[in-house]
Amino acid sequence: MEPQRRPGGRSARVREAVLDATAAELAEHGYQGLSMESVAQRAGVHKTTVYRRWRGPEGLVADALARAADQSWPIPDTGSLVDDLRGLTELLRTGFTDPEASPVAAAFVTAGMQHPDAAAALRSFYAARHAEAAVIIERAIARGELTPGVDGTEIVRLAVAPLFHRLFITHEPVTAEHARRAADAAVTLAESSWAAGSSAP
Amino acid sequence: MEPQRRPGGRSARVREAVLDATAAELAEHGYQGLSMESVAQRAGVHKTTVYRRWRGPEGLVADALARAADQSWPIPDTGSLVDDLRGLTELLRTGFTDPEASPVAAAFVTAGMQHPDAAAALRSFYAARHAEAAVIIERAIARGELTPGVDGTEIVRLAVAPLFHRLFITHEPVTAEHARRAADAAVTLAESSWAAGSSAP
Known part of the structure:
Protein backbone atom coordinates (compact mmCIF):
# COMPACT_ATOMS: atom_id res chain seq x y z
CA MET A 1 0.00 0.00 0.00
CA GLU A 2 1.15 3.50 -0.95
CA PRO A 3 1.55 5.72 2.16
CA GLN A 4 -0.69 8.77 2.20
CA ARG A 5 1.08 11.92 1.03
CA ARG A 6 0.16 15.34 2.32
CA PRO A 7 1.08 18.35 0.17
CA GLY A 8 3.95 20.20 1.81
CA GLY A 9 4.77 17.14 3.92
CA ARG A 10 7.95 15.08 3.97
CA SER A 11 7.04 13.32 0.74
CA ALA A 12 6.56 16.63 -1.08
CA ARG A 13 9.88 17.92 0.27
CA VAL A 14 11.68 14.77 -0.87
CA ARG A 15 10.13 15.17 -4.32
CA GLU A 16 11.27 18.81 -4.57
CA ALA A 17 14.81 17.90 -3.51
CA VAL A 18 15.02 14.94 -5.89
CA LEU A 19 13.61 16.86 -8.88
CA ASP A 20 15.89 19.83 -8.22
CA ALA A 21 18.81 17.39 -8.11
CA THR A 22 17.57 15.80 -11.34
CA ALA A 23 17.57 19.19 -13.09
CA ALA A 24 21.06 19.98 -11.81
CA GLU A 25 22.40 16.58 -12.92
CA LEU A 26 20.74 16.93 -16.35
CA ALA A 27 22.32 20.35 -16.77
CA GLU A 28 25.76 18.93 -15.98
CA HIS A 29 25.71 15.51 -17.60
CA GLY A 30 22.74 15.38 -19.99
CA TYR A 31 20.23 12.56 -20.11
CA GLN A 32 22.75 9.84 -20.94
CA GLY A 33 24.74 10.74 -17.83
CA LEU A 34 21.75 10.84 -15.45
CA SER A 35 22.41 8.38 -12.62
CA MET A 36 20.01 7.48 -9.83
CA GLU A 37 22.92 7.34 -7.37
CA SER A 38 24.13 10.86 -8.17
CA VAL A 39 20.61 12.26 -7.93
CA ALA A 40 20.06 10.58 -4.55
CA GLN A 41 23.41 11.83 -3.23
CA ARG A 42 22.82 15.37 -4.47
CA ALA A 43 19.31 15.43 -2.98
CA GLY A 44 20.53 13.96 0.33
CA VAL A 45 18.02 11.12 0.05
CA HIS A 46 18.48 7.35 0.33
CA LYS A 47 19.16 5.66 -3.00
CA THR A 48 16.44 3.08 -2.29
CA THR A 49 13.86 5.86 -1.86
CA VAL A 50 14.72 7.23 -5.30
CA TYR A 51 14.59 3.78 -6.90
CA ARG A 52 11.32 2.88 -5.21
CA ARG A 53 9.49 6.06 -6.14
CA TRP A 54 10.97 6.88 -9.58
CA ARG A 55 12.21 3.44 -10.79
CA GLY A 56 14.76 4.83 -13.28
CA PRO A 57 16.12 7.93 -15.00
CA GLU A 58 13.07 8.03 -17.30
CA GLY A 59 10.83 8.16 -14.21
CA LEU A 60 12.81 11.11 -12.85
CA VAL A 61 12.56 12.95 -16.15
CA ALA A 62 8.83 12.23 -16.45
CA ASP A 63 8.17 13.59 -12.95
CA ALA A 64 10.41 16.62 -13.51
CA LEU A 65 8.36 17.37 -16.62
CA ALA A 66 5.10 16.90 -14.70
CA ARG A 67 6.33 19.46 -12.16
CA ALA A 68 7.41 21.84 -14.94
CA ALA A 69 3.97 21.53 -16.58
CA ASP A 70 2.37 22.69 -13.31
CA GLN A 71 4.49 25.83 -13.34
CA MET B 1 49.76 7.57 -44.19
CA GLU B 2 46.23 6.99 -45.47
CA PRO B 3 46.18 4.28 -48.19
CA GLN B 4 44.82 5.44 -51.54
CA ARG B 5 41.19 4.54 -52.09
CA ARG B 6 39.76 3.83 -55.49
CA PRO B 7 35.99 4.19 -55.95
CA GLY B 8 34.48 0.74 -56.21
CA GLY B 9 37.62 -0.78 -54.74
CA ARG B 10 38.02 -2.73 -51.53
CA SER B 11 37.78 0.37 -49.38
CA ALA B 12 34.46 1.39 -50.98
CA ARG B 13 33.11 -2.14 -50.54
CA VAL B 14 34.10 -2.15 -46.87
CA ARG B 15 32.39 1.20 -46.41
CA GLU B 16 29.15 -0.05 -48.03
CA ALA B 17 29.16 -3.18 -45.85
CA VAL B 18 29.88 -1.26 -42.65
CA LEU B 19 27.27 1.43 -43.32
CA ASP B 20 24.64 -1.17 -44.27
CA ALA B 21 25.43 -2.96 -41.00
CA THR B 22 25.18 0.38 -39.15
CA ALA B 23 21.69 0.97 -40.55
CA ALA B 24 20.59 -2.55 -39.65
CA GLU B 25 21.95 -2.22 -36.09
CA LEU B 26 20.32 1.20 -35.68
CA ALA B 27 17.00 -0.24 -36.81
CA GLU B 28 17.26 -3.03 -34.25
CA HIS B 29 18.85 -1.33 -31.23
CA GLY B 30 18.63 2.43 -31.76
CA TYR B 31 21.53 4.81 -31.32
CA GLN B 32 22.14 3.98 -27.65
CA GLY B 33 22.56 0.32 -28.57
CA LEU B 34 24.94 0.88 -31.50
CA SER B 35 28.13 -1.07 -30.84
CA MET B 36 31.27 -1.02 -32.97
CA GLU B 37 31.75 -4.77 -32.33
CA SER B 38 28.27 -5.70 -33.57
CA VAL B 39 28.65 -3.54 -36.67
CA ALA B 40 32.03 -5.11 -37.47
CA GLN B 41 30.67 -8.62 -36.98
CA ARG B 42 27.57 -7.95 -39.07
CA ALA B 43 29.64 -6.40 -41.86
CA GLY B 44 32.18 -9.24 -41.75
CA VAL B 45 35.01 -6.76 -41.19
CA HIS B 46 37.78 -6.65 -38.59
CA LYS B 47 36.85 -4.66 -35.49
CA THR B 48 40.15 -2.76 -35.71
CA THR B 49 39.27 -1.60 -39.26
CA VAL B 50 35.98 -0.16 -38.03
CA TYR B 51 37.63 1.58 -35.07
CA ARG B 52 40.46 2.97 -37.20
CA ARG B 53 38.23 4.40 -39.90
CA TRP B 54 35.12 5.48 -37.94
CA ARG B 55 36.49 5.95 -34.37
CA GLY B 56 33.11 5.52 -32.63
CA PRO B 57 29.34 5.16 -33.07
CA GLU B 58 29.06 8.90 -33.82
CA GLY B 59 31.56 8.45 -36.68
CA LEU B 60 29.48 5.61 -38.12
CA VAL B 61 26.31 7.69 -37.92
CA ALA B 62 28.01 10.73 -39.46
CA ASP B 63 29.27 8.66 -42.41
CA ALA B 64 25.92 6.89 -42.85
CA LEU B 65 24.32 10.34 -43.07
CA ALA B 66 26.95 11.50 -45.55
CA ARG B 67 26.10 8.49 -47.73
CA ALA B 68 22.36 9.17 -47.37
CA ALA B 69 22.89 12.82 -48.39
CA ASP B 70 24.51 11.62 -51.63
CA GLN B 71 21.43 9.58 -52.48
Whole structure:
Protein backbone atom coordinates (compact mmCIF):
# COMPACT_ATOMS: atom_id res chain seq x y z
CA MET A 1 0.00 0.00 0.00
CA GLU A 2 1.15 3.50 -0.95
CA PRO A 3 1.55 5.72 2.16
CA GLN A 4 -0.69 8.77 2.20
CA ARG A 5 1.08 11.92 1.03
CA ARG A 6 0.16 15.34 2.32
CA PRO A 7 1.08 18.35 0.17
CA GLY A 8 3.95 20.20 1.81
CA GLY A 9 4.77 17.14 3.92
CA ARG A 10 7.95 15.08 3.97
CA SER A 11 7.04 13.32 0.74
CA ALA A 12 6.56 16.63 -1.08
CA ARG A 13 9.88 17.92 0.27
CA VAL A 14 11.68 14.77 -0.87
CA ARG A 15 10.13 15.17 -4.32
CA GLU A 16 11.27 18.81 -4.57
CA ALA A 17 14.81 17.90 -3.51
CA VAL A 18 15.02 14.94 -5.89
CA LEU A 19 13.61 16.86 -8.88
CA ASP A 20 15.89 19.83 -8.22
CA ALA A 21 18.81 17.39 -8.11
CA THR A 22 17.57 15.80 -11.34
CA ALA A 23 17.57 19.19 -13.09
CA ALA A 24 21.06 19.98 -11.81
CA GLU A 25 22.40 16.58 -12.92
CA LEU A 26 20.74 16.93 -16.35
CA ALA A 27 22.32 20.35 -16.77
CA GLU A 28 25.76 18.93 -15.98
CA HIS A 29 25.71 15.51 -17.60
CA GLY A 30 22.74 15.38 -19.99
CA TYR A 31 20.23 12.56 -20.11
CA GLN A 32 22.75 9.84 -20.94
CA GLY A 33 24.74 10.74 -17.83
CA LEU A 34 21.75 10.84 -15.45
CA SER A 35 22.41 8.38 -12.62
CA MET A 36 20.01 7.48 -9.83
CA GLU A 37 22.92 7.34 -7.37
CA SER A 38 24.13 10.86 -8.17
CA VAL A 39 20.61 12.26 -7.93
CA ALA A 40 20.06 10.58 -4.55
CA GLN A 41 23.41 11.83 -3.23
CA ARG A 42 22.82 15.37 -4.47
CA ALA A 43 19.31 15.43 -2.98
CA GLY A 44 20.53 13.96 0.33
CA VAL A 45 18.02 11.12 0.05
CA HIS A 46 18.48 7.35 0.33
CA LYS A 47 19.16 5.66 -3.00
CA THR A 48 16.44 3.08 -2.29
CA THR A 49 13.86 5.86 -1.86
CA VAL A 50 14.72 7.23 -5.30
CA TYR A 51 14.59 3.78 -6.90
CA ARG A 52 11.32 2.88 -5.21
CA ARG A 53 9.49 6.06 -6.14
CA TRP A 54 10.97 6.88 -9.58
CA ARG A 55 12.21 3.44 -10.79
CA GLY A 56 14.76 4.83 -13.28
CA PRO A 57 16.12 7.93 -15.00
CA GLU A 58 13.07 8.03 -17.30
CA GLY A 59 10.83 8.16 -14.21
CA LEU A 60 12.81 11.11 -12.85
CA VAL A 61 12.56 12.95 -16.15
CA ALA A 62 8.83 12.23 -16.45
CA ASP A 63 8.17 13.59 -12.95
CA ALA A 64 10.41 16.62 -13.51
CA LEU A 65 8.36 17.37 -16.62
CA ALA A 66 5.10 16.90 -14.70
CA ARG A 67 6.33 19.46 -12.16
CA ALA A 68 7.41 21.84 -14.94
CA ALA A 69 3.97 21.53 -16.58
CA ASP A 70 2.37 22.69 -13.31
CA GLN A 71 4.49 25.83 -13.34
CA SER A 72 2.95 28.64 -15.30
CA TRP A 73 4.52 30.14 -18.39
CA PRO A 74 4.84 33.93 -18.59
CA ILE A 75 2.57 34.25 -21.65
CA PRO A 76 2.99 37.71 -23.23
CA ASP A 77 -0.04 40.01 -23.13
CA THR A 78 0.86 43.12 -25.13
CA GLY A 79 -2.55 43.83 -26.66
CA SER A 80 -1.43 42.76 -30.14
CA LEU A 81 -1.35 39.29 -31.73
CA VAL A 82 1.93 39.79 -33.55
CA ASP A 83 3.72 41.16 -30.47
CA ASP A 84 2.37 38.38 -28.26
CA LEU A 85 3.54 35.67 -30.66
CA ARG A 86 6.91 37.39 -31.16
CA GLY A 87 7.26 37.49 -27.37
CA LEU A 88 6.41 33.79 -27.17
CA THR A 89 8.93 32.63 -29.79
CA GLU A 90 11.61 34.88 -28.29
CA LEU A 91 10.88 33.37 -24.85
CA LEU A 92 11.33 29.92 -26.32
CA ARG A 93 14.50 30.89 -28.16
CA THR A 94 16.15 32.37 -25.09
CA GLY A 95 15.02 29.38 -22.97
CA PHE A 96 16.77 26.98 -25.33
CA THR A 97 19.90 29.09 -25.76
CA ASP A 98 20.33 30.28 -22.16
CA PRO A 99 23.52 28.64 -20.81
CA GLU A 100 21.83 27.78 -17.47
CA ALA A 101 18.40 26.57 -18.59
CA SER A 102 19.07 25.15 -22.03
CA PRO A 103 20.98 21.97 -21.04
CA VAL A 104 18.00 20.86 -18.94
CA ALA A 105 15.50 21.71 -21.67
CA ALA A 106 17.59 19.87 -24.26
CA ALA A 107 17.98 16.89 -21.92
CA PHE A 108 14.19 16.64 -21.65
CA VAL A 109 13.85 16.58 -25.44
CA THR A 110 16.61 13.97 -25.78
CA ALA A 111 15.04 11.82 -23.06
CA GLY A 112 11.78 11.83 -25.02
CA MET A 113 13.56 10.19 -27.93
CA GLN A 114 14.97 7.47 -25.75
CA HIS A 115 12.18 6.38 -23.44
CA PRO A 116 8.43 5.98 -23.95
CA ASP A 117 7.78 7.26 -20.39
CA ALA A 118 9.67 10.46 -21.09
CA ALA A 119 7.91 10.77 -24.48
CA ALA A 120 4.51 10.47 -22.78
CA ALA A 121 5.54 13.06 -20.20
CA LEU A 122 6.66 15.43 -22.96
CA ARG A 123 3.35 14.95 -24.79
CA SER A 124 1.46 16.02 -21.64
CA PHE A 125 3.91 18.82 -20.93
CA TYR A 126 3.55 20.37 -24.37
CA ALA A 127 -0.22 19.86 -24.43
CA ALA A 128 -0.39 21.93 -21.24
CA ARG A 129 1.97 24.58 -22.64
CA HIS A 130 0.10 24.87 -25.95
CA ALA A 131 -3.29 25.12 -24.23
CA GLU A 132 -1.89 27.86 -21.98
CA ALA A 133 -0.36 29.82 -24.87
CA ALA A 134 -3.54 29.50 -26.95
CA VAL A 135 -4.94 32.36 -24.83
CA ILE A 136 -2.92 34.63 -27.13
CA ILE A 137 -5.18 33.66 -30.04
CA GLU A 138 -8.33 33.75 -27.89
CA ARG A 139 -7.52 37.33 -26.88
CA ALA A 140 -6.88 38.28 -30.53
CA ILE A 141 -10.29 36.86 -31.44
CA ALA A 142 -11.89 38.80 -28.56
CA ARG A 143 -10.22 42.00 -29.80
CA GLY A 144 -11.52 41.34 -33.32
CA GLU A 145 -8.04 40.80 -34.76
CA LEU A 146 -8.93 37.26 -35.84
CA THR A 147 -12.06 35.48 -36.99
CA PRO A 148 -13.70 33.28 -34.35
CA GLY A 149 -12.89 29.60 -34.87
CA VAL A 150 -9.15 29.92 -35.45
CA ASP A 151 -7.51 27.00 -33.61
CA GLY A 152 -5.26 28.57 -30.97
CA THR A 153 -3.12 25.54 -30.21
CA GLU A 154 -2.52 24.97 -33.92
CA ILE A 155 -1.27 28.56 -34.37
CA VAL A 156 0.98 28.21 -31.32
CA ARG A 157 2.48 25.00 -32.72
CA LEU A 158 3.16 26.71 -36.05
CA ALA A 159 4.91 29.58 -34.30
CA VAL A 160 7.24 27.33 -32.34
CA ALA A 161 7.80 24.39 -34.73
CA PRO A 162 10.40 26.15 -36.95
CA LEU A 163 12.52 26.93 -33.87
CA PHE A 164 12.44 23.35 -32.58
CA HIS A 165 13.24 22.17 -36.09
CA ARG A 166 16.43 24.25 -36.19
CA LEU A 167 17.42 23.45 -32.61
CA PHE A 168 16.91 19.69 -32.54
CA ILE A 169 16.61 18.40 -36.11
CA THR A 170 18.84 20.42 -38.43
CA HIS A 171 21.12 21.78 -35.65
CA GLU A 172 21.23 25.27 -37.08
CA PRO A 173 21.55 28.47 -35.05
CA VAL A 174 18.35 30.21 -33.96
CA THR A 175 18.60 33.99 -33.96
CA ALA A 176 16.14 36.62 -32.73
CA GLU A 177 15.33 37.18 -36.42
CA HIS A 178 14.37 33.52 -36.86
CA ALA A 179 12.12 33.75 -33.79
CA ARG A 180 10.47 36.90 -35.16
CA ARG A 181 9.96 35.40 -38.66
CA ALA A 182 8.41 32.25 -37.18
CA ALA A 183 5.96 34.33 -35.13
CA ASP A 184 5.09 36.45 -38.16
CA ALA A 185 4.48 33.32 -40.26
CA ALA A 186 2.03 32.08 -37.62
CA VAL A 187 0.22 35.44 -37.70
CA THR A 188 -0.02 35.30 -41.51
CA LEU A 189 -1.50 31.81 -41.25
CA ALA A 190 -3.90 32.78 -38.44
CA GLU A 191 -5.26 35.57 -40.66
CA SER A 192 -5.49 33.41 -43.80
CA SER A 193 -8.16 31.16 -45.27
CA TRP A 194 -5.87 28.27 -44.27
CA ALA A 195 -6.79 28.84 -40.60
CA ALA A 196 -10.49 28.94 -41.50
CA GLY A 197 -10.07 25.40 -42.84
CA SER A 198 -8.62 24.10 -39.57
CA SER A 199 -11.99 23.42 -37.98
CA ALA A 200 -13.31 21.63 -41.05
CA PRO A 201 -14.65 18.16 -40.21
CA MET B 1 49.76 7.57 -44.19
CA GLU B 2 46.23 6.99 -45.47
CA PRO B 3 46.18 4.28 -48.19
CA GLN B 4 44.82 5.44 -51.54
CA ARG B 5 41.19 4.54 -52.09
CA ARG B 6 39.76 3.83 -55.49
CA PRO B 7 35.99 4.19 -55.95
CA GLY B 8 34.48 0.74 -56.21
CA GLY B 9 37.62 -0.78 -54.74
CA ARG B 10 38.02 -2.73 -51.53
CA SER B 11 37.78 0.37 -49.38
CA ALA B 12 34.46 1.39 -50.98
CA ARG B 13 33.11 -2.14 -50.54
CA VAL B 14 34.10 -2.15 -46.87
CA ARG B 15 32.39 1.20 -46.41
CA GLU B 16 29.15 -0.05 -48.03
CA ALA B 17 29.16 -3.18 -45.85
CA VAL B 18 29.88 -1.26 -42.65
CA LEU B 19 27.27 1.43 -43.32
CA ASP B 20 24.64 -1.17 -44.27
CA ALA B 21 25.43 -2.96 -41.00
CA THR B 22 25.18 0.38 -39.15
CA ALA B 23 21.69 0.97 -40.55
CA ALA B 24 20.59 -2.55 -39.65
CA GLU B 25 21.95 -2.22 -36.09
CA LEU B 26 20.32 1.20 -35.68
CA ALA B 27 17.00 -0.24 -36.81
CA GLU B 28 17.26 -3.03 -34.25
CA HIS B 29 18.85 -1.33 -31.23
CA GLY B 30 18.63 2.43 -31.76
CA TYR B 31 21.53 4.81 -31.32
CA GLN B 32 22.14 3.98 -27.65
CA GLY B 33 22.56 0.32 -28.57
CA LEU B 34 24.94 0.88 -31.50
CA SER B 35 28.13 -1.07 -30.84
CA MET B 36 31.27 -1.02 -32.97
CA GLU B 37 31.75 -4.77 -32.33
CA SER B 38 28.27 -5.70 -33.57
CA VAL B 39 28.65 -3.54 -36.67
CA ALA B 40 32.03 -5.11 -37.47
CA GLN B 41 30.67 -8.62 -36.98
CA ARG B 42 27.57 -7.95 -39.07
CA ALA B 43 29.64 -6.40 -41.86
CA GLY B 44 32.18 -9.24 -41.75
CA VAL B 45 35.01 -6.76 -41.19
CA HIS B 46 37.78 -6.65 -38.59
CA LYS B 47 36.85 -4.66 -35.49
CA THR B 48 40.15 -2.76 -35.71
CA THR B 49 39.27 -1.60 -39.26
CA VAL B 50 35.98 -0.16 -38.03
CA TYR B 51 37.63 1.58 -35.07
CA ARG B 52 40.46 2.97 -37.20
CA ARG B 53 38.23 4.40 -39.90
CA TRP B 54 35.12 5.48 -37.94
CA ARG B 55 36.49 5.95 -34.37
CA GLY B 56 33.11 5.52 -32.63
CA PRO B 57 29.34 5.16 -33.07
CA GLU B 58 29.06 8.90 -33.82
CA GLY B 59 31.56 8.45 -36.68
CA LEU B 60 29.48 5.61 -38.12
CA VAL B 61 26.31 7.69 -37.92
CA ALA B 62 28.01 10.73 -39.46
CA ASP B 63 29.27 8.66 -42.41
CA ALA B 64 25.92 6.89 -42.85
CA LEU B 65 24.32 10.34 -43.07
CA ALA B 66 26.95 11.50 -45.55
CA ARG B 67 26.10 8.49 -47.73
CA ALA B 68 22.36 9.17 -47.37
CA ALA B 69 22.89 12.82 -48.39
CA ASP B 70 24.51 11.62 -51.63
CA GLN B 71 21.43 9.58 -52.48
CA SER B 72 18.79 11.54 -54.33
CA TRP B 73 15.34 12.22 -52.93
CA PRO B 74 12.31 11.49 -55.16
CA ILE B 75 11.15 15.12 -55.23
CA PRO B 76 7.56 15.30 -56.52
CA ASP B 77 7.03 17.07 -59.86
CA THR B 78 3.27 17.23 -60.46
CA GLY B 79 3.10 20.62 -62.17
CA SER B 80 1.46 22.30 -59.16
CA LEU B 81 3.05 23.84 -56.08
CA VAL B 82 0.46 22.58 -53.64
CA ASP B 83 0.58 19.02 -54.96
CA ASP B 84 4.39 18.98 -54.96
CA LEU B 85 4.54 20.15 -51.32
CA ARG B 86 1.77 17.75 -50.29
CA GLY B 87 3.77 14.96 -51.95
CA LEU B 88 6.90 16.06 -50.09
CA THR B 89 5.33 16.14 -46.62
CA GLU B 90 3.59 12.83 -47.26
CA LEU B 91 6.94 11.31 -48.31
CA LEU B 92 8.45 12.54 -45.06
CA ARG B 93 5.54 11.27 -43.00
CA THR B 94 5.63 7.79 -44.49
CA GLY B 95 9.45 7.70 -44.16
CA PHE B 96 9.19 8.37 -40.44
CA THR B 97 6.28 6.02 -39.83
CA ASP B 98 7.35 3.11 -42.06
CA PRO B 99 8.18 0.17 -39.73
CA GLU B 100 11.36 -0.66 -41.71
CA ALA B 101 12.82 2.78 -42.39
CA SER B 102 11.61 4.82 -39.44
CA PRO B 103 13.82 3.32 -36.68
CA VAL B 104 16.93 4.26 -38.68
CA ALA B 105 15.64 7.76 -39.40
CA ALA B 106 14.72 8.25 -35.74
CA ALA B 107 18.11 6.92 -34.64
CA PHE B 108 19.82 9.54 -36.80
CA VAL B 109 17.79 12.32 -35.17
CA THR B 110 18.52 10.96 -31.67
CA ALA B 111 22.23 10.65 -32.46
CA GLY B 112 22.26 14.33 -33.42
CA MET B 113 21.13 15.23 -29.93
CA GLN B 114 23.87 13.18 -28.34
CA HIS B 115 27.01 13.88 -30.34
CA PRO B 116 28.36 17.02 -32.01
CA ASP B 117 29.72 14.92 -34.92
CA ALA B 118 26.29 13.49 -35.62
CA ALA B 119 24.74 16.97 -35.23
CA ALA B 120 27.17 18.38 -37.80
CA ALA B 121 26.40 15.49 -40.14
CA LEU B 122 22.66 16.11 -39.76
CA ARG B 123 23.15 19.80 -40.50
CA SER B 124 24.88 18.93 -43.79
CA PHE B 125 22.37 16.21 -44.57
CA TYR B 126 19.36 18.50 -44.16
CA ALA B 127 21.06 21.37 -45.98
CA ALA B 128 21.47 19.03 -48.98
CA ARG B 129 17.85 17.80 -48.69
CA HIS B 130 16.40 21.31 -48.41
CA ALA B 131 18.46 22.60 -51.34
CA GLU B 132 17.25 19.63 -53.42
CA ALA B 133 13.58 20.12 -52.46
CA ALA B 134 13.76 23.89 -53.11
CA VAL B 135 13.41 23.02 -56.82
CA ILE B 136 9.68 22.71 -56.06
CA ILE B 137 9.55 26.44 -55.35
CA GLU B 138 11.86 27.31 -58.26
CA ARG B 139 9.52 25.45 -60.64
CA ALA B 140 6.49 27.25 -59.17
CA ILE B 141 8.24 30.58 -59.78
CA ALA B 142 9.06 29.52 -63.35
CA ARG B 143 5.39 28.60 -63.94
CA GLY B 144 4.31 32.00 -62.58
CA GLU B 145 2.60 30.48 -59.51
CA LEU B 146 4.89 32.43 -57.17
CA THR B 147 6.65 35.78 -57.26
CA PRO B 148 10.38 35.58 -58.00
CA GLY B 149 12.48 35.96 -54.86
CA VAL B 150 10.56 33.56 -52.61
CA ASP B 151 13.17 31.61 -50.60
CA GLY B 152 12.72 27.95 -51.58
CA THR B 153 14.60 26.38 -48.70
CA GLU B 154 12.66 28.50 -46.20
CA ILE B 155 9.33 27.29 -47.64
CA VAL B 156 10.54 23.69 -47.56
CA ARG B 157 11.54 24.06 -43.89
CA LEU B 158 8.10 25.48 -43.05
CA ALA B 159 6.40 22.58 -44.78
CA VAL B 160 8.34 19.94 -42.86
CA ALA B 161 8.89 21.60 -39.45
CA PRO B 162 5.37 20.87 -38.07
CA LEU B 163 5.82 17.16 -38.80
CA PHE B 164 9.22 16.95 -37.10
CA HIS B 165 7.75 18.89 -34.18
CA ARG B 166 5.03 16.28 -33.66
CA LEU B 167 7.33 13.32 -34.27
CA PHE B 168 10.29 14.26 -32.10
CA ILE B 169 9.28 17.06 -29.72
CA THR B 170 5.65 16.64 -28.67
CA HIS B 171 5.45 12.91 -29.57
CA GLU B 172 2.03 13.18 -31.14
CA PRO B 173 0.77 11.08 -34.03
CA VAL B 174 1.26 12.40 -37.56
CA THR B 175 -1.58 11.61 -39.92
CA ALA B 176 -1.90 12.16 -43.67
CA GLU B 177 -4.16 15.11 -42.78
CA HIS B 178 -1.38 16.70 -40.70
CA ALA B 179 1.03 16.28 -43.60
CA ARG B 180 -1.47 17.87 -46.00
CA ARG B 181 -2.22 20.81 -43.65
CA ALA B 182 1.51 21.48 -43.15
CA ALA B 183 2.06 21.57 -46.92
CA ASP B 184 -0.94 23.87 -47.40
CA ALA B 185 0.36 26.22 -44.68
CA ALA B 186 3.68 26.45 -46.52
CA VAL B 187 1.83 27.29 -49.77
CA THR B 188 -0.19 30.01 -48.01
CA LEU B 189 3.05 31.49 -46.67
CA ALA B 190 4.84 31.23 -50.04
CA GLU B 191 1.99 33.23 -51.64
CA SER B 192 1.85 35.83 -48.83
CA SER B 193 3.60 39.11 -48.19
CA TRP B 194 5.46 37.24 -45.42
CA ALA B 195 7.50 35.40 -48.07
CA ALA B 196 8.24 38.66 -49.87
CA GLY B 197 9.90 39.82 -46.64
CA SER B 198 12.24 36.82 -46.49
CA SER B 199 14.86 38.32 -48.76
CA ALA B 200 14.85 41.65 -46.91
CA PRO B 201 18.35 42.72 -45.86
